[in-house]
Amino acid sequence: MRDALTGLGVSPGRTAGPAFRMAAPPTLPDTVPAVADVEAEKTLATKALTQVSSVLEELAARVDGEAAEVLATEAMMAADKTLADAVAAAVAGGRPAPWAIADAIGAQQETFTQLGGYFAERAADLADIRDRAVAHLLDEPMPGLPVPGRPYVLTADDLSPADTALLDPNSVLAIVTRRGGPTSHTAILARARGLPAVVGCAGILDVEDGAAVSVDGTTGEVTEIDESEVDGVREAAARERERLAALTGPGRTADGHAVPLVLNVGGVADVVADAEGVGLFRTEFLFLGRTSAPSVAEQERAYAELFGALGGRKVVVRTLDAGADKPLPFLGLAAEENPALGVRGLRVARAHPEVLAEQLEAIARAANATAADVWVMAPMVATTAEAEEFAAAVRTAGLPVAGAMIEVPAAALRANKLLEVVDFVSIGTNDLSQYTLAADRMNGDLADLLDPWQPAVLELVASCADAGRSTHKPVGVCGEAAGDPLLALVLVGMGVTSLSMSAPSVPAVRAMLAAHTLAECEHLARLALDAPDAVAARQAVAAATNG
Amino acid sequence: MPSRDVVVGSRVGLHGRPAKTVVGVAAAQPVAVRISTAGKPAVDASSILAVLSLGAKGGDTVTVEADGDGAEAALGAMVEILAQDLDAEPADA
Structure with missing residues (x-):
């Protein structure tokens, strides 16, 4: 090895x-050759675009749903008259076919980018068309x-x-x-x-x-x-x-300490039959791509569909988590310099209290119509006052259990105070890492800082778990950290009471928990917290579980 | 030249599936159909890039125009398709 x-x-x-x-996209050579025969060059360019269009159509025929739609539209763009005219004009101006296509597409991308939002996203489709056409013309591998x-x-x-x-x-x-x-x-x-x-x-x-x-x-x-x-x-x-699949049943440690393993879902399609419940129901799907808020009745139907599929099991609904980073046209939020630090999550309710009120009303109606044990929590809570206001709104809507997500270090540091005003907290480790280490979640170059094993993040989780123990209230983890089998042991050892993850992560976590006692988990939690950095923390825990 | 005004019925605006559908209907007409939004020159309604470049949002008024034999019927077909909400299926999460 x-x-x-x-x-x-x-x-x-x-x-x-x-x-x-x-395959990487092709690059145009530095020297631009002269065009000898303009008409022949135009034909070359047109043929390349036609070829790209038919390849994209074939690809579209191989897939279904949204993907097919995206590819069919891209095929239509490649064969578009407006594009062909712009390319022909560039060739007439002396640009060889590959350059002419790159120029024409560049200009069209600029138009789309200026329109912003969904139109701007189409600029990426155009880049793909350009790369395919240029690769075809230069006889380079297709990206x-x-x-x-x-x-x-x-x-x-x-x-x-x-x-x-x-x-x-x-x-x-x-x-x-x-x-x-x-x-x-x-x-x-x-x-x-x-x-x-x-x-x-x-x-x-x-x-x-x-x-x-x-x-x-x-x-x-x-x-x-x-x-x-x-x-x-x-x-x-x-x-x-096979070994993991053979293990079934609720999450528990080797000595029988129950730790519900629940699911992160975006809709009923993500629910698996043997799930213990849902620990994070993301409700954004109802709101995306809308120019007006979905009606209470429409929301109620969508929530009831999921609740109905769960029977009497628990479901934790997260209220709308939108903001400048996940823009929703109907909210009309201004663009921000730092969307991650701006008006997002529960903060949107400052400008649009009606959106939250209507959502809570729809959740309450769906809860009344089904047998599910419905809990509601708010994203991006920073202060106890925010949590208190949210809990009051939840109870006004007739929903019995209100919670706060802990994603902001300020909330984690004050978890004991938060738990005086809400019934539970759920820790979102992805955002908690981003805000604790001051590292943008979307920046791949900072992936090491976003590692949930970072001792600073673990320490905040541990203090939340302590707060839960002293107030006798549940403290869950619903970030992807909960789906890491080794980290799951550490979280349970700290006193986290439930772990929420995507369905494919459950079997490995269930098996890992079943092989360790609560006392062992507590020991592993101490090892992780005492480690100098994220890598050492993982290594220490891995070494101790193999031994 | 005969023309008709219509309010865009697709809440998401003229992109994605709605744009593709509208362009398909325009291309199927026996006459050339042009489309414009307030303050912008009319463009070829059978060109996906031209239609996307309008940046038309749900609720915006657009104008369609056509000339020659079958122009009225073509405009009728365009108004009918533009007024519908062509993206009524819920977006995926």
Whole structure:
């Protein structure tokens, strides 16, 4: 075995196979050749665009739903008359076909970017058309997913939404990217599809195409191995999956201390049959892409659909988590210099109290119509006063259980006071890491700082858990940290009372908990808290659990 | 030239599925159909890039125009499709 390339494990599971890189977009040569025959050059350019359009149409035919829609629209753009006219004009002005296409697309991108919002997002589709057309004309490899003809580990700088839409889970074994953090598009997609994934893996693009690698999406370890070792790793991983799948039932430690393992969901499709409940129901899906708020009746229907699927189980609903970083047109929020520090989460209710009031009314109606045990919590609470005001609004709506998310260090430091005014807290480790380490969640270069094993973050979690113990109120964790089996032990050892994660993470966490007593978890929590840094904390806990 | 004004019925505005549908209807007409928003020159309604470049939002008024045989019927078809909410399915989370 050669050196391990370490990144951040963002989707659990272990596998091995040949690595193949996402082809990089082609670059135009520095010297621009002269155009000898303008008409012939125009034909070349038109043919390239037509070719791109038909390839995109074929790709669209291979997928369904939203992805098909996106690709069909992109195919339409590639074959567009307006674009063809602009390209022809550029050729007539002396630009060779590849340059003419790049110029025309650049101008169109600028128009879209100026329109902003959803229109600006189409600039990325245009870039894809340009890259494909230029690659075709320069006879360079087509950018996009590799097609090695056998299952492979996909490596890339980062993945675009179009790439992820086309990704075939039958041929991709795992994903490793150089950039990206725990909440990147890659991470979210990989978890949803149950593919092991590592992001922020600095050396991954130095691995030769076809070289065998093993990938551990739990520890973040990526290792170049000998081809003869591949089958062994996969077989061991398959046995491990079988062992995990054989374990069922509620989450509990080896000595029977119950720790409900609940799900992070965006809708009823994410609920699995044997789930103990839902620890984080994200309600944004109802509001995205809307120019007016969804009506109370529409919201009630959507909430009741999820609640109904849960029977009498618990569901924690997070009220709308929008802001300048996740803009919603109907809120009319101004663009901000620092959206992460701006009007987001519960703060939106300062300007739009009616949106929160209507949402709570819809949740209350859906709760009354179903048997689910409905709890409600607010995102981005910073002060006790905010938590108190929110809890009052929840109770006014007729809902019995109100909580606050702990994502802001100010709230974590005052968890004991918060728990005097709310019934529970739930710690969102992704945002808590971002705000504690002052590191942008979207910045892949800072992935090490966003590691939930950072002792400063763990210390805040521990103090929240202490506050829960002294007030006898639940303290859950609903960030992706809860889905890391080793970290789950640490959280339970600190006194966290429930862990909420995406469904594919549950079996490994359940098995890990079942193999350790509460006293062992408490010991591991002390090891993690005493470690000098995130890497050492993980190593110390890993070493102690293997021993 | 015959023209008709219509309020964009798609709440998300003329992009994504609504834009694609509107462009498809325009392309199927026997006459050239042009479309404009207030203060902007009319553009080819059968060009997806031109239609997206309007940046038309839900509730905006747009003007469609066409000339020649079948122009009235073409405008009728355009008004009908533009007035609908073409993105009524809920967005995915």
